[in-house]
Amino acid sequence: MSIETGAPAQIEVVGLRKVFPLSGGGEFAALDDISLKINKGEIYGIIGMSGAGKSTLIRCMNRLETPTDGKILIDGQDVLTMNQKQLNMMRRKMSMIFQQFNLQMQKTVGRNVRYPLEIAGVPKHKANQRVKELLKIVGLEAKEDAYPAQLSGGQKQRVAIARALASNPEVLLCDEATSALDPMTTQSILALLQDINKRLGITVVIITHEMAVIRQVCTRVAILDGGKIAEEGTVDEVFVHTRSAAGKRLFGIIADQENSSDEKLTIPALRIVFDDENAQKPIIATLIRELGVDVNILAADVKRIGEKSYGQMLIAMPEDLESRKKTMDYLKEQGLTVKEVYPQ
Amino acid sequence: MNAAEIFQLIWVAFLETLYMTIPASLIAYVLGLPLGVLLVITRKDGIKPVPTFNTVLGAVVNLLRSIPFVILLAMLFPVTRIVMGTAIGTKSVIFPLVISAFPYVARMVESSLIDVDRGIIEAAQSMGSTTWQIVYKVLLPEAMPSLINGAAICVTTILAYTAMASTAGGGGLGSLAIIKGLNLRKYDIMYVASIVLVILVQLITVSGTKLTRRLDHRIR
Known part of the structure; x- marks a missing residue:
């Protein structure tokens, strides 16, 4: 490790x-x-x-x-x-947020966020002011007097985040x-976490x-x-x-596909793993044009991770040894990871 | 006996019933509420686990709860005499009522508090709350609707117990129904006293339910 x-x-x-x-x-x-x-x-x-x-x-x-x-x-x-x-x-x-949000259901959003300040003995007027700031950070200033039951899952998690930030934590x-949120809401919560981390x-x-x-x-x-x-x-x-x-x-799609495509494999193949830099290059086109190798694509997938793309491609292994060697050498020169895979 | 006389008897008995029920309920809660809290927080999976203490406390509460009120009333005569100055009369019944009701209250409070979502308590712990802060800022507020509902049940139970006050020479609507009504065969008094009791119980139950619903912010 x-x-x-x-x-x-x-x-x-x-x-x-x-x-x-x-x-x-x-x-x-x-x-x-x-x-x-x-x-x-x-x-x-x-x-x-x-x-x-x-x-x-x-x-x-x-x-x-x-x-x-x-x-x-x-x-x-x-x-x-x-x-x-x-x-x-x-x-x-060191604050914590949870899958089920764990907000106090009998207290308003504002009072939930104020709780960490109350237990730390922050004077009331100061605490109330801080609650407003915190709710602004998570974009829920308008919900201070609402009860958690009136909010959506994403909003509840935002309240939980505001509450977690109240004590000025380091972690x-x-x-x-x-995990309890739909994909869209997940995106917005993750963006908020990222923003909090940066700011x-x-x-x-x-x-x-x-x-x-x-x-x-x-x-x-x-x-x-x-x-x-x-x-x-x-x-x-x-x-x-x-x-x-x-x-x-x-690793979801890529690994899944890696496994499943390996299982479905009937002929020997080459797995090419590429990342951001070489994802932009016309490698396969070059392979066909300049090396004169017939390329038969069996499977391909590209994933975006943050700003970068990663992907893998399975191509049928050229049958004659010479073009197989040429292909592998060329791909390696391009900085790609190449692996021979065989039917299982 | 004319209506005015019956009304007079009922009115006095009604006041006597309240005179027993209200202080007995209040004192039963003063004792039972902290006891209920203790029963919850000292559990093995509670926020301040003291399992042995919890088992002993639970056993004592169960023992007290299992003695029928009429028997407890009689058993407590000597103690009641010391505590209340007398073992006979309306006022003296408050003491055995309290003794009989506070374990019941404790269990009622326990069952309300146990229903508070574990996750909410954990969140409070993760924020660095002391045990006391969790009790009065999380457990009790979160359980409030349920506690109110439980209180309505406890009060009606204590109210029902007061009907046995006649055994110790106490007054109230129950005594009136039994002594004047049943024993002296004045059935009209018995029925009226009973009806007033029924109305009283209904009133407490309905207002308890209404208050519970108004206080509960989970549903809306």
Whole structure:
């Protein structure tokens, strides 16, 4: 696992384990020796299938869940050795938003957002003023007196975000924050999170099972599988050069297609993986024109990740060895990843 | 006996009923509300888990709740005499009423608070709330409609208990119906007293339901 050095760590997890006793005796390790470092000011994604332990991991960070073993350092301070008072102070610097929003249903939007200020003892007039500022950030100034039941899912999550920002946190933990929202709303919430990260410099940790979420906003990502980190790195890196099986399973369309097209393969083929730079070049055209190779495209797919495109293409493997070699050499020269794949 | 006389009897008994029900309900809540809160927060999965304490408290509450009021009333005579100065009369009944009702209130409060969405409590914890802040700023406000509904049920139960006050020489509509009405075979008094009781119960129930609905902002 690559842990970058240089940027100061906001959150450092070292050898974290969380074991649940099983009812029939024995135990289940929800988290098994997890180590990772989240830098100040980045948007860090943790992705995994349900049951991979990602929720447990993020809940350990603010000790909603007590780990069995290991260390969690927030700004260098170990969360696990804190007493309740220190923990409460730390939690005010590390807010959380949830899949089900978890707003108080009997309080107005304004009072929900004011809650963190109330418990911190902020004077009323100051708190009220801050509530208005916060609601403005999330674009809900008009809803201060509404009750959560009158809002849409996306609006509720915006209120939850405003509430999370009230205490001027350094970290925002997002536990499946967009999973209960439709794709359009997900986009707008992600854009808001990105905006908050940029404007306020808040470190954001996102837990999700949707690759699209990671692709859209995260700088780095860890793939969690069976309580272990299967893979970690920058989003570009992990997405283009997926190594782990868990990563391939999660990467939606490309990985799916990779697998399914491999399964359907009846003849030997070449898989070409390209990224932004060479996606712009007319590689196949050049291949046909200049090398005189017949190209038979079996499958192709292009994905946009943020500002960049990534894709893969399956072409039938040229039958004579010479043109096969020529083709592969040429593609490699162009900086593409080429792999021979055979029918299974 | 003419209508005016019946009205006079009913009116006095009505006041006596209120005189027993209102203070008994208030004191039962003063004791039962914190107890209900304790029953919820000290659970194994509560915000301040003390499982052993919770089990013991639960057992005591159940024990008190399982003694029928009439028996408790008799059993408590000596204690009532010490606490209230006398064991006989309308006022003295308030004490056994409280003893009988507060465990009931505690359970009622418990069931209201237990229904508060776990996620909302977790959100409050994640924001660095103290236990006390979660109780009075999250648990109680979120459970308010349900607490009001429970209070209406508790008050009607206490009201029903007051009907047994005659056992300890107490007054009220129940005593009137039994002693003057049933025992002296003045059935008109019995019926009128009963009807007034029914109306009273209806009034409490209906206003409880209405208030619950008006306070609940989940549906709208």
